[in-house]
Amino acid sequence: MTARLLRPGDDPIRPAQVDAVEITLDGETMRGVQGQTIAGIVLASGVLSWRRTSVDGRPRGLFCGIGVCFDCLVIVNGERDVRACQRRAVDGDAVASQHDRLPEASA
Template identity: 45%
Template sequence: MTERILDHPVLGALEPDQTVTFTFNGMTYEGRDGEPIAAALLAAGVRTLRHHEESGTPRGIYCNIGHCFECRVEVDGQQGVRACLTPVREGMVINGGGPLPAPVRDWRKNHA
């Protein structure tokens, strides 16, 4: 299933590009080689990229230009990668972040 605009009334038809396969949180998805990770996931219907470190509330694409850091994910073991700026490539392993362990949350609450 894709939610891409395949034929835009002003920009025209989307040119065929190479499709790549990648995983996000253990599930396999397809994207267009070189498109931002966030765009590939959005086209696949994925809206939540990570969860807030303390509250656990879902986070996704917000500014989509690299300013807000809400789209941070782990890519091939590297944490803090902005999904809106990072091109998707064949075989990438992407994971969204989740709440930190309770002792870290408790420490932050007591030292704020």
């Protein structure tokens, strides 16, 4: 069997042109490409944590990356409890970090 060489311009499976996406996280502009998740864009921008735990206020960001753990919760365009690892970014998305305090114990 011999190798079949294709010129790069003739390769039918080459990647298509991608469109840029711009989102904001707590007012800071971040750029990515169409198809990336919010977590992907945020991580690529150098931000490792964007949420704090309710009990100790410890920083959280992407942990499992598959929507199981809830560590990457954010508010997107006013919608709470969005998993940043599961939501594909849309140009113009306004993302806010989410921190929920524990409810007060009733006496």
